[in-house]
Amino acid sequence: MNDGAPAHLSPETVLAQLKKHGVTHVVWLPDSETNWLYLLMKAEPSLTLVPVPREGMACSIAAGLAAGGSVPVILVQNTGLMESGDSIRGWLFGLEIPVVYMVGMRGWNRHGPPTADTASVYTEPFLNAFRINYYLVESDADVSRISHAFEEAKRSKRPVAVLVGDEYHGFNK
Amino acid sequence: MIDTAAMLKAFNAHRGDAIVVPGRGGKHWVHISGEPHLDLPMGDPAMGGHSGFAFGLALAQPKRRVVLFDSEGDLQMSLGILLTIAELRPANFYHFLLDNECYATTGGQPVPNAKNVDYAMMAKAAGYPRTYAFSELDKVSAALPEILGQPGPVFVAMKVNPDIENKPIGDRVRWRTRGWTQVIADLQRKIGIAA
Numbered sequence: 001m002n003d004g005a006p007a008h009l010s011p012e013t014v015l016a017q018l019k020k021h022g023v024t025h026v027v028w029l030p031d032s033e034t035n036w037l038y039l040l041m042k043a044e045p046s047l048t049l050v051p052v053p054r055e056g057m058a059c060s061i062a063a064g065l066a067a068g069g070s071v072p073v074i075l076v077q078n079t080g081l082m083e084s085g086d087s088i089r090g091w092l093f094g095l096e097i098p099v100v101y102m103v104g105m106r107g108w109n110r111h112g113p114p115t116a117d118t119a120s121v122y123t124e125p126f127l128n129a130f131r132i133n134y135y136l137v138e139s140d141a142d143v144s145r146i147s148h149a150f151e152e153a154k155r156s157k158r159p160v161a162v163l164v165g166d167e168y169h170g171f172n173k
Numbered sequence: 174m175i176d177t178a179a180m181l182k183a184f185n186a187h188r189g190d191a192i193v194v195p196g197r198g199g200k201h202w203v204h205i206s207g208e209p210h211l212d213l214p215m216g217d218p219a220m221g222g223h224s225g226f227a228f229g230l231a232l233a234q235p236k237r238r239v240v241l242f243d244s245e246g247d248l249q250m251s252l253g254i255l256l257t258i259a260e261l262r263p264a265n266f267y268h269f270l271l272d273n274e275c276y277a278t279t280g281g282q283p284v285p286n287a288k289n290v291d292y293a294m295m296a297k298a299a300g301y302p303r304t305y306a307f308s309e310l311d312k313v314s315a316a317l318p319e320i321l322g323q324p325g326p327v328f329v330a331m332k333v334n335p336d337i338e339n340k341p342i343g344d345r346v347r348w349r350t351r352g353w354t355q356v357i358a359d360l361q362r363k364i365g366i367a368a
Contacts, residue, residue, distance in 0.1 A: 025232065048232065050261060053253030060222030061257075064229020067213070067357045069366040072229070090219025091226065095353045 009166040011037035013140045014102070015044060018073060021100075021150040025050050025065050027058040028075035031104045055080025059087035066097045074159075077104040078123040081161075088130055088159060096157040100149045101132070108165045110138070127161055134161035174334045175310045177271055181205050181242070183314040184269075187321050191238035191267075192360065194227040197278070198242040198271055200336075200348040210363040213356055216349050217278075221250030224268065228258050231266035231325075234364065238265050238321070245272040245292060246284050252295070255328075259300025264324040268296070273335035281337035296328035308332040 014037060018026070026041055027050045041047050052058050055076045062072040076084075081103050092099060107117030127134050133152060135145035146162055153160040178201040185205050192211050195202035199214035206212050215226065227241035248254075248270060258266065274287035293306040304327070305320060307313040313331055320327055338345060351359065361367035 048261075050232070050257065052257055054251070056221070057225045057251050057254055057257070060219070060225030061229040063218075063222075064226040064231075065233045066229075067226075067360065068230040068233025069361065070229075070233035086219045087222055090217075091222050094218045095357060 009137060009139050009142070009164065011040050013143050014146070014164075015040050017143065017146040017150070019044070019046060020147070022071045023073045024048065024070040025062075025072045026075055027052060027061050027065070027072050029053070029055050029058070029077070029080055030075075031077035031106060054083065056084040056087040059084055059091040062099050063091040063095050063097045066099065067095070073100050073102060075102045075104075077106050078119050078163075079106060082119075082122060082126050085126075085130065088132070092159045093130075097159065098153040098155075098157050099159050100146075100153050101159050101161040103134075103161050103163050105163050105165045108163075110165065123163070132159055132161050134163050136163045136165050138165040174308060175313060175331050177201055177333045177336065178205070179310055180313060180331065180333070183310070184240075184317060187317045188240070189238065191240045191321075192230060192234065192364075194223060194230070194239070194241045196223045196242045196247065196271065197244040200346075202242070203348055203350070210359040213360060214349055214351075215353060215356065218353065221247050223247050224251060224254045224258070227268075228254065228261075228263065228266060231263040232261065235263065235265055237364065238267060238325075239263075240267045240269065240321075242269045242271055245270060245274070245287075245290075246276050248292065249284055255296050255299035255301070258326055259296075262300075262302070263326055266325040267321060267327055267329070268301075268325075269329045270331060271333045272330055273333050275335050275337070277335045277337045280339050281335055291330075293328060293330040296330075301326055301328045303327040304330070306330040 025048045029052050058074045062074055065072040105120050107115045107120035109115045135149050137145050149160045149162045177198050181201050194213045224243050227239055231239040270292055275281045275283050293304040297304045
């Protein structure tokens with residue numbers, strides 16, 4: 001991506017990917033920038049939204065959904081991803097659940113020094129510690145990476161993360 | 174206090190073709206159930222997740238009853254799940270709670286505020302349309318047809334005897350005979366969603 005170009009990841013692009021890969025349930029806890037995606041998902045009849053009050057719960061819910069034949073996706077902020085460590089270990093890796101983790105990158109700044117928010121600083125080390133592969137998505141031009149994540153999760157029977165690096169101006173039109 | 178094994182035997186008479194997640198009652202249930210491939214004896218993949226797992230199953234299989242035997246230590250770790258369940262209101266979800274007031278598998282230390290908390294009231298306040306509370310076997314046994322005969326979600330709190338384990342983990346009887354992925358594969362074949 002050209003550093004000078006404005007980054008735009010449209011919620012329509014994300015929703016199209018969820019539909020393309022047969023997602024039935026979005027287990028999620030929203031962050032401050034995903035409201036427009038929420039409105040689109042809520043209006044989409046093929047999706048059921050499953051709100052959780054703490055992100056770790058999303059793992060066992062997703063495991064139950066997958067065991068029952070549904071196709072969940074987990075949509076949380078990176079802060080909530082890090083809160084979920086033991087549930088990822090036990091419920092997702094333990095039960096070999098193929099699930100895509102869409103992670104809002106709070107604090108992400110690809111243009112120089114990190115922001116004062118430390119959340120993104122720890123996100124990639126966390127994913128590496130848990131041996132979770134991930135794909136960074138910053139604009140609609142990166143959309144094929146979301147498909148890669150779904151395909152890899154299905155093939156490997158593991159969680160795979162999509163890091164949404166367009167928090168500041170993507171979803172919030 | 175209710176004997177967990179006796180309660181599970183009483184439940185088994187009403188089980189029908191329900192999917193059962195036995196939680197920490199699993200060590201008794203595996204010797205009682207006549208439908209092991211409809212059972213998901215998970216042991217403890219990560220504490221606090223049994224309710225979410227069974228709830229997810231209920232959402233995925235809305236035409237089949239899903240019965241969970243949760244425990245209070247697990248539920249205390251994820252109390253917010255009551256809100257999520259109450260919002261989605263799966264009519265096929267039956268949420269039983271085995272409340273032994275302690276962490277039995279780590280030696281019997283009390284859970285926070287063990288003697289004073291009212292889990293049925295918490296579920297009711299979270300939005301469960303039906304809740305029950307029992308501390309005697311004959312009363313819960315008598316109520317099972319009503320509990321299971323109406324739509325969920327329903328929450329059933331039960332005071333049970335603690336089966337405290339103090340042996341080192343390596344010396345304990347291993348009651349799970351199938352791994353997690355095998356348990357899920359068996360269920361999926363049984364209900365016709367996998368070859």
